[in-house]
Amino acid sequence: MKAKNASKLTFSTITPNAGLTAAADKSRSDIIGEISASKMKGRGGAGFPTGTKWNLAAAARGNQKYVVCNADEGEPGTFKDRVILLDHADLVFEGMTIAGKAIGSSIGIVYLRGEYTYLVPHLEAILARRREEKLLGKSIMGRNGFDFDIHLHMGSGAYVCGEETALIESLEGHRGEPRNRPPYPVDTGYMGEPTIVNNVETFAWAACIMSKGADWFKAIGTDKSTGLKLFSVSGDCAYPGVYEFPMGITVRKLLESVGAADAKAVQIGGASGHCIPAPEFDRTIAYEDIATGGSIIVFGQGRDMLQIARNFMEFFVEESCGQCTPCRDGNVKLLEGIEMLEMGECSMSYLRELESLGETMQLASKCGLGQSSPNAFLSIVKNFKEEIMGRLP
Amino acid sequence: MLVTERERLRDDIKAWSQTFGTERNALIPILQEVQKKYSNISQYAMQVIADVLDIHPVEVYSVVSFYSFLNDKPKGKYVIRLCQTISCDMQGKDRVARQLENDLGITFGETTPDGKFSLEFANCLGMCDQGPAMLINDQVYTHVTPEKVHDILENIRRTFGVFALETKEGHH
Numbered sequence A: 001m002k003a004k005n006a007s008k009l010t011f012s013t014i015t016p017n018a019g020l021t022a023a024a025d026k027s028r029s030d031i032i033g034e035i036s037a038s039k040m041k042g043r044g045g046a047g048f049p050t051g052t053k054w055n056l057a058a059a060a061r062g063n064q065k066y067v068v069c070n071a072d073e074g075e076p077g078t079f080k081d082r083v084i085l086l087d088h089a090d091l092v093f094e095g096m097t098i099a100g101k102a103i104g105s106s107i108g109i110v111y112l113r114g115e116y117t118y119l120v121p122h123l124e125a126i127l128a129r130r131r132e133e134k135l136l137g138k139s140i141m142g143r144n145g146f147d148f149d150i151h152l153h154m155g156s157g158a159y160v161c162g163e164e165t166a167l168i169e170s171l172e173g174h175r176g177e178p179r180n181r182p183p184y185p186v187d188t189g190y191m192g193e194p195t196i197v198n199n200v201e202t203f204a205w206a207a208c209i210m211s212k213g214a215d216w217f218k219a220i221g222t223d224k225s226t227g228l229k230l231f232s233v234s235g236d237c238a239y240p241g242v243y244e245f246p247m248g249i250t251v252r253k254l255l256e257s258v259g260a261a262d263a264k265a266v267q268i269g270g271a272s273g274h275c276i277p278a279p280e281f282d283r284t285i286a287y288e289d290i291a292t293g294g295s296i297i298v299f300g301q302g303r304d305m306l307q308i309a310r311n312f313m314e315f316f317v318e319e320s321c322g323q324c325t326p327c328r329d330g331n332v333k334l335l336e337g338i339e340m341l342e343m344g345e346c347s348m349s350y351l352r353e354l355e356s357l358g359e360t361m362q363l364a365s366k367c368g369l370g371q372s373s374p375n376a377f378l379s380i381v382k383n384f385k386e387e388i389m390g391r392l393p
Numbered sequence B: 001m002l003v004t005e006r007e008r009l010r011d012d013i014k015a016w017s018q019t020f021g022t023e024r025n026a027l028i029p030i031l032q033e034v035q036k037k038y039s040n041i042s043q044y045a046m047q048v049i050a051d052v053l054d055i056h057p058v059e060v061y062s063v064v065s066f067y068s069f070l071n072d073k074p075k076g077k078y079v080i081r082l083c084q085t086i087s088c089d090m091q092g093k094d095r096v097a098r099q100l101e102n103d104l105g106i107t108f109g110e111t112t113p114d115g116k117f118s119l120e121f122a123n124c125l126g127m128c129d130q131g132p133a134m135l136i137n138d139q140v141y142t143h144v145t146p147e148k149v150h151d152i153l154e155n156i157r158r159t160f161g162v163f164a165l166e167t168k169e170g171h172h
Ligand SMILES: Cc1cc2nc3c(=O)[nH]c(=O)nc-3n(C[C@H](O)[C@H](O)[C@H](O)COP(=O)(O)O)c2cc1C
Pocket: A041, A042, A043, A044, A045, A046, A047, A048, A050, A070, A071, A072, A073, A074, A075, A159, A160, A161, A162, A163, A164, A165, A197, A198, A199, A200, A202, A367, A368, A369
C-alpha cells in the first residue's frame, strides 16, 4: 500500500529523531522560537501560524495540557495524512513529542478517523516500539522530567469532527458540534485544559524543522507561505497520488507535473475549497492567494460542472451538524437551486438570490463548515454561467 | 433479546468500562466496542451504558444518532460503504453501486435477509487516487470495478462460511 510518490518526499530524507534529540536539550522557549522563526502555518487548511499556537498554549495556565493530532482527514480529495501515517508515522509522533515538551504537556492524542481503522495495528506497533526505545513514556531520551505518551482515539464517521472544537467535543464523549469561540482550545480545550490541535502534516514538518533548522524551511516557498507542502491529487490526471511542492507554486505548474495540463478546471481545497477555471491557472497556491489543506481534484474537458457542484452540495447537506440555521437550511436551499438549474428552471434573478444566500452563509455560519460550504457553488456559478444556465433537462 | 445475551452484553460493557473508565470521555470508545461486537447499539445496551457512566439514556442516544458509524438498528455482519464523493464518482462509482445492488439483491440502505451484508454510501474515504473505493467493515478496497464486485463478495461469503463452521465445531 506504499504511495506512488511517497519515496520522493522530504520526510524520507530526515534522520530519525534528530529533531527530538535537538529539542530534548533546548528550552521550551527555544523550541517555540525555532518553530516561529520557520513561519510555518498549519497544514490542515486554516493556516494559523504553528509557533504562535504553541506559544499561546505554553503560556496558558493549566493542570494537564494536551497535544492533539488531527487525523480526521475528511475533506473530499484529501489523503496525504493517510500516506504520512502509513510511511512516516514516526516523524508525526516525533513532532507531537517535541510539541509536548514545548507547551509542557505529557499527553498526546491522535484523533484518527473511523474510516482509517485499518491503520491502527500499524500505528500501535510504532507507538510500542517508540516506548521501548525510550522515545515515549517517562524520562524520554534519559531526560528527567521529559514525560510524554501518545494514544489513539477513533472517530466515528462525521466530517465536522475535523473542526478542532467539534473534535474536542467528540473526544469528551459528546456529539461533534462545534463550539463558540472564544474561548480557544489553547486556553480551554480538551477537558477544559490548554490544548493544541494540529494537523498530521504540521507535526511531521515541525520535527523536520527541529532537525534541519528554521532557515532551511523558510528559504523555501514565499515570504508569507514558507516551506514545502504535501498535496493529494486525484481526478482527471495521468498521475494521481501524493506530491510535495514548495508553497507558492502556480496551479499550471502543479497540473503539468501531475499530467493534467489540459484541465478544464481544478478544485483546490476540497469540497470546502474553490473551483479554479483554466483562465486562472497562473494563480498561486499560497495563503496569500489560494489557500488549501492540499486537496487537488482535477476536472477534465468533458466534465459537467453542475454535476460537480451537486456532488459537493449533497456532501454538505449530509455533513452539516445542524446546529445553526444558515448552514442547516442554506445548504439544502443551494442543493434545491442546483436541481432547478439541472431542470433548466432557474431564473437569473433567483440565481442571484442563491448567490447572496451563499454569501450570507459565509458570514453568518457558526463554524468553518457552513462558512465554506457555499464556496464551490459560488465559484462554479461565477465561472461557468454559460454552461449552467438555460439547460434542457 | 435472550436473557443470556443480555447478560453477555452487560458483562461486556462492564469490562469495557474497566478499560476506558466511567467518565464521560469513555462513552464513545465503549459505544464503538459495542458496535464492533454486536453490529448495533440496542436500547438495552444504551440503558446499561447510561447506568455505568451515570448519565441519562437520552444522552447516549443523542450521541449514537450523531455519528454515522454508530447505529441503534441492527446491520449486516458486513457493512459495505461505497464512496459517493466526487473523485470516486468521476471514476465510475455509479456502475459499481448498480452491480453491488444486483449481486446482493438489495438497494442502498438495506440489509440482506440473511443478515450478512448491509449496503451504504459513505463520503470520501481518503482513497481518491485509487477510486472507486469502498470499505467492508474496516477493510478498504480500491480500484473497484463492476466486474470485481462478484469476487469480492464471494471471498467474504467464503470466509464467513469458514468462520461459521469453526464456531460450530467449537461447541462439540
Ligand atoms: C468542517 C471542518 C473540517 C476540518 N477537518 C480537518 C481535518 O480533517 N484535519 C485537519 O487537520 N484540520 C481540519 N480542519 C481544520 C481544524 O479546525 C484546525 O484548523 C486544524 O486541525 C489546525 O491544525 P493546523 O494548524 O496544524 O492546520 C477542519 C475544519 C473544519 C471547519
